[in-house]
Amino acid sequence: MYASTLVLALSVTSCNDTKELDKGTLIIQFENLLDGEALKFEGTRYNRDQVDFQIAVLKYYISNVKFLDETGQVIYTEEESYHLLEETASRKDLAIELTELEVQEVSSIEFSIGIDPEKNLSLxxxxxxxxSNEMAWNWDTGYKFLLMEGEIFESEGTRKGMVYHIGGNENYKTIKKEVNTKIKAGTTTTIEIKAEVLSLFDAPHYININEVNVAMGGENASKIAENYANNFFSINTPN
Amino acid sequence: MLKIHKNYIFSLLLILGFTIGGCNEKEIIPQYTIEVPDNLGGYLPQNGRNKFTEKGVLLGEKIFFDQRFSSNGKVSCATCHEPERAFTDGLALSNLGVSGKALNRNSPTLANVAWAVGLFWDGGALNLESLSFGPLTHVDEMNNDLDSLVDWLSNDPEYSPLFLEAFPALGVSSASISRALAQFQRTLISANSKYDQYTRTDENIFSAAEKRGLQLFTQHCSSCHETDHLTDFDYHNNGLDSEFNDTSLEEVFMGRYRISRDERDIGKYKTPTLRNIALTAPYMHDGRFPTLESVLIHYAKGVQDSETLSPILKDGEQLGIKLSPKEQSEIIEFLHTLTDEEFINNY
Incomplete structure (x- = not known):
């Protein structure tokens, strides 16, 4: 009995010694787009709903990343999986790096936009x-799942804020995308995901940004959440 | 100076001390508990992920009174939560923050906040661990930046070791600042008022008027201000206004609705505890009533009808609570027995 326990312990240790050689890395690289082109910030004006607008900041949480095999079985679940992706004129933090992965075929990935209700209960x-990432509400308990701020120019000299703070447990959405890639030993595989800003306002709910220039909870926030669940993300063919 | 509440009647027990941990267990910290009288339920609630430690509570107390946690070095938590006013500030809407601009809600007492189910007047904060970030960073409160606070504390020779001792795994972080404050605030227990002595040990210490006041209170007020916490921990529309159409400032004037998004919660605010109520004027979520007399007059004659008005304050066409001027003053006599001198003199 003692002997077998000892053997087991030793074999676990020896596994640890060689782990780096037979494990792989996956980078999920996000890219924010507006109308199919790389998103540009203050200084670049876009036009929609008969008004010009510009964006100052776009941030969103990607959480609970999982891999699935071709039968839909979960084959990998990242622990403590909370990633704040952030882009401004001066800052670009849009990659999720997963290391120490088993070598395996990954048919699809699943992730959520937002913070699961369990974690969203305490700050x-x-x-x-x-x-300190300024994604927590200070008068309510919970996180903003997606934050986009900018300005709308109704006419020359008239400007108003554009503020979308989307959170709340009902707006936590899980997304599954087919990737058909492979984790290879000692190699980094990259998946590219495009995030199209206009799709936040497009379908299934068309949102006129001039009429709804602020959404922080309530019906319009939920519509934007249903839009981000629908068509915000698209996958590029993996390399 | 740090002091552990030396006048405290409830013994501060160092308990068993050591959590059983495996070889990787880093946090071997003596935990302590505070005895609570039976009329408050016999035990002090705490947050499972932030259990009391002596070092945590003492660090929280130090932070609570330290003005350096504000951007201009002049505002501490205690600026708006002064011990001698049972942790309120005597203002309808505080303008004691960094900007000098008035807030939109009255500073509430922190007495027995460990038992509170929701925090802020609308229950927006679910626990004390989540609450502190608001006051620490709001431009009209302490106006600080969490990153710069963490930078300062990490380099401060006095604070840095205190954080590492109280929170070995977290060290200095925004989470540990908030956890320390939460631990300290949960020790703010008011349980030795004249009313407590009356109810626990000596029925003879109440005057005739106080006894009549208690009787009237039990009859007319205690359905919301349930004894002995003097609150039901729920939210009600107590008839302050007839309309709630102002949606400005992220719906701060709409009561609990801004949190629950349930139309039945429009105009509802948290039932405050009445412990130390004589010390915490002015009253209501916006501090609109300067005295207890004006509060009682509101309930007797001033209640406004609206769709969400508490049914307790409406009997057919009759609004409010039927109370004669004499009955009102007897209730006020009773309310004064809820003052706990020992509580306010502990800090």
Missing amino acids: DNTGDLDP
């Missing part, structure tokens, strides 16, 4: 969930 968290 004393660290890392990407640290309230």
